[in-house]
Every structure is written in C-alpha cells, then in structure tokens.
Amino acid sequence: PSAAVDQNAFAVTKATAAKYNLTKISDLAPIASQLVLGAGPECPTRPYCQPGLQSVYGLHFKSFVSLGVTDGASTRVAFKNGSIDVGLVFSSDGDLNAQGLVVLQDDKHLEAADNVVPILRSAVATNEAKNVLNEISAKLTTSDLVTMNSQVQLQHQDPDAVAKAWLEQHNFGM
Structure with missing residues (x-):
C-alpha cells in the first residue's frame, strides 16, 4: 500500500482552531462540552466516530447534529451556517483549506489508515x-x-x- 491515505478525519474552522489553539483531536478535551459535533447519522453508534471520540479521547460534546449523508458537502454547509463546531471530513478532500477548515491530527490513532492501494485484473x-x-x-x-x-x-x-x-x-x- 501507499503512504497516501484517504480516511475519515475531524476538522474545525480556522477561527475555532486559532481561538482554542487546536492542532490535534486531544486538544479538544478541555472544550468539547462547549462544542457541537456534526457527522453522518451513524456517528453516534459507529466505534470510530462519537463512541471512539469518547472512549479514546474522553470527549463529550455539547450535542450532536446529524448531517444526513456524510458526503463532505453537508459538513461544509453546517460549518458555514454555524450549526457545528467539529465535523467529520475526508482527509484527502481538496477544498478543506479553501473552505477555511483545519483537519485535527488524530494523535491517538482512532481512525484506521485507509491506505491507497492499486487494484488491477x-x-x-x-x-x-x-x-x-x-x-x-x-x-x-x-x-x-x-x-x-x-x-x-x-x-x-x-x-x-x-x-x-x-x-x-x-x-x-x-
């Protein structure tokens, strides 16, 4: 497999990252109770989403907003309209920076690496x-x-x- 990965990741706006000095998921611990998490409807039961954020990082968010399909577009809209503070994104999305989002480093390795692997007949x-x-x-x-x-x-x-x-x-x- 390649070192390149396309995996789930958690992001915040650049403003939120600057305000709270956030660079990694564990930085959310002191403030998670003030923040709203947004992701697909499966997040509250998916081990690598909300339950994992709780068990691995000790994060308990103020609330959870279901964004429907986890397609990236729903997450960007929710960030823009201020309905979420932390959102599930894909690590290789090409417009994260242009959307003013910062991907937080998964410093405790909650998400499994989805390495890019070539497949051919x-x-x-x-x-x-x-x-x-x-x-x-x-x-x-x-x-x-x-x-x-x-x-x-x-x-x-x-x-x-x-x-x-x-x-x-x-x-x-x-």
Whole structure:
C-alpha cells in the first residue's frame, strides 16, 4: 500500500482552531462540552466516530447534529451556517483549506489508515505493471492526493491531465 491515505478525519474552522489553539483531536478535551459535533447519522453508534471520540479521547460534546449523508458537502454547509463546531471530513478532500477548515491530527490513532492501494485484473498484472504500480505507490502521499483533488474540485482541471502531470513530475514518463 501507499503512504497516501484517504480516511475519515475531524476538522474545525480556522477561527475555532486559532481561538482554542487546536492542532490535534486531544486538544479538544478541555472544550468539547462547549462544542457541537456534526457527522453522518451513524456517528453516534459507529466505534470510530462519537463512541471512539469518547472512549479514546474522553470527549463529550455539547450535542450532536446529524448531517444526513456524510458526503463532505453537508459538513461544509453546517460549518458555514454555524450549526457545528467539529465535523467529520475526508482527509484527502481538496477544498478543506479553501473552505477555511483545519483537519485535527488524530494523535491517538482512532481512525484506521485507509491506505491507497492499486487494484488491477490478474490478466494484466504483469511483473512490469506490478513494479510500476509499486513505484508509484511508494511516492504517492496524502498531500499529493489533497493537491490533485484540489486541482480537480476547485480549479476544474481534467482528472486525467492532473494524474498525468503528477506522474511526469515524479519521473514516470507517459
């Protein structure tokens, strides 16, 4: 697998992060009782969401707001309208910075890493293909995913062109 991950993460607005000096989830402990958590409707029962935040980090939020489908868009709207203070996001979303959100470091490793793994049919899985995919995986980072997703989501660049540019930048001639 690659070092690059696309996993669930918890974020706050830049203003909230600055106000309370937040960089990691454990920083929420002294103030969680003042904050509203927002996520999909499964969060109150999902071990890696609200129950995990309670058992691993000792966080007990003021309240929970169900955001419907955990698709990112609902979370961004809830942050914008002020209905949540802490929200579940995806770590590789390309527009988190543009939306004024700060992903808090999961310093106690509540969320399992969802490493990016290439998958291909065995009929085309030659040794050469495997070697190239392993080399690409070794170079791909979460930061690369965020950058490429931003280029596609915010700058409306063609996904194929973005991927090709990344490959060329990392000396994988196309």
